[in-house]
Amino acid sequence: MTDAPTIPAFPRIEATITPTTDGRATGVLVVNGVPMPFEEAAEDSIRSSILSSVRGTAEQMNRAVRLTTHDRYGTQTLAVNPNGVTEPLTDLDQSDAVPAAPVETVPVSPDVVATPVVDASAPTPTAAGPAAPADTEAEAPATRRAARQSFLTREEIEEPATQGVRGMLARIGIRVSPSEAERQERSWVRSVSQHWPGPRTIVVVNGKGGVGKTMTTIELSSVFARYGGAGVLAWDNNQTRGTLGWSTEQGAHDSSILDLLPQVDRLLGTGAQSADLAHYVHHQTRDRYDVLRSKPEVLATEQRFDAGTVDSIHAVASKFYRLVFIDSGNDETDSMWVRALERADQIVVPTIGEAKAAESAALLLEGLHDRGGHFAQLADKAVVVVSKHKHDLPDAELNKMASGFEGLARQVVTIPYDPALGADVLNYGALRPVTQRAWLAAGAAVAGGL
Structure with missing residues (x-):
């Protein structure tokens, strides 16, 4: 088993959002020491523009990049993925690398939890090695209905975080998933409801x-x-x-x-x-x-x-x-x-x-x-x-x-x-x-x- 991939600290990306008046703000995005100023606009618009630019960097590098933001909510460190997923990194150490999000073959929104479809006819691997090929005739579906996949699928849209730092980020427009503690609390609520x-x-x-x-x-x-x-x-x-x-x-x-x-x-x-x-x-x-x-x-x-x-x-x-x-x-x-x-x-x-x-x-x-x-x-x-x-x-x-x-x-x-x-x-x-x-x-x- 190989170690989990990491997000190197390079490129160094920092963003500063400075509120002005009436919900407006100015912004500066600094990538490896090169500043990119944003003219005054609605604060949410500034924030969205900065994230869009950082996402472009992540797409070019084909991996998640680390973004440090400074605004009226304090300093936050985020992982911005090429598919637009933004996750807070709240437990960083002082090293130059942080854990990266796993790379998926097909990008899927983190807010959608879908039950995987398992092919019952596929051979089951064992500890001794792959299973022998199954008898095709014996495994063939008995009816056309059994052969096709249903159009009815069940997806659960996970609500964004509401608690802690993640909740704060969600309230300012950065959609992040809840922490494990919040997920557990939601599970308790479902149980008693x-x-x-x-x-x-x-x-x-x-x-x-x-x-x-x-x-x-x-x-x-x-x-x-x-x-x-x-x-x-x-x-x-x-x-x-x-x-x-x-x-x-x-x-x-x-x-x-x-x-x-x-x-x-x-x-x-x-x-x-x-x-x-x-x-x-x-x-x-x-x-x-x-x-x-x-x-x-x-x-x-x-x-x-x-x-x-x-x-x-x-x-x-x-x-x-x-x-x-x-x-x-x-x-x-x-x-x-x-x-x-x-x-x-x-x-x-x-x-x-x-x-x-x-x-x-x-x-x-x-x-x-x-x-x-x-x-x-x-x-x-x-x-x-x-x-x-x-x-x-x-x-x-x-x-x-x-x-x-x-x-x-x-x-x-x-x-x-x-x-x-x-x-x-x-x-x-x-x-x-x-x-x-x-x-x-x-x-x-x-x-x-x-």
Whole structure:
């Protein structure tokens, strides 16, 4: 295998764009010390003219050339290819050469991703050498339709970058592809944006209190509702001081599960409409999901529920919502807790960066696996969310704790420390970008199991 080709620093090409007034600018392109001035014109026109000239140089040399630009956005280094593709070079070292873009036989726009057509009749090479010629008669298509290539092709036009330096270049008219990090984030968005056939139920569980169950329920509900649209319910299935309602917006009423229960039969009837639920759930105006509250002010003895209650509420929830997130209590022997798991399509096990909380999460997963059947399946495809609950908790310690769940769950996601996660009312939009990205990753992990 030969080394990847490089773009030599020669010729040395630099461009300076100086804004004047009213969106206009002047420009100078310097190639190997020889200046080429551009008269005042619209700034975008100057930029386009410079790129056109550099592209001509790349065509003459039949390879990509390096361009350094100086403008009101700072200094940028770009690779300009003969086919017009322009890519930012943001990780240059101090050497005289930088990696070149691979040369393709047929120039293809980087914004078009096409699935290659594979000829099934072609011989398959092996490690021992090329395969023997196939029997022509045996390989011949049976019909004319099988012999011809379909006129219908699938192409996906990739949107230009929107983040970082690449995003800045795209906004000023230099169309560049997104970075791998941005592509990954777009993949997460696609995962949480999809709609599954039939409702899905996700239960958030950990037998220990104070480990982030309510926070996880809220943030995951926010992610799926913000990106996937309406039809997401967060349900407080805790009859012992469940606080989901305290951490979310309250609607124009104070209804709870106690008010919904007497209406179950009517809501399951043919005449019921989704708007009828507005009397009993609390819509989150910023994050676009609904909350079904418990009544934490009332003792459990006054709102004693059982497995039948879970069945009734779940029947209503799955009729009107496509995704139901259930915030559970701490009693793993409670009939409501057990029935919620029986109704679950997937579980999410949150914990904080504390040994006792993590041990409780691990014991829960091991216990579910030992029970076998549906419970073991839930444990095998569970998602564990490890949150950094203190700003001074070392990241290495958090990552070490997360690695301890390998083999116990399908996927583990870590959440960085964010003061906004400790607010009285949680709002996804108030989180730092890095925290939002972490919750988006957690949502994509959950979507992977649905």
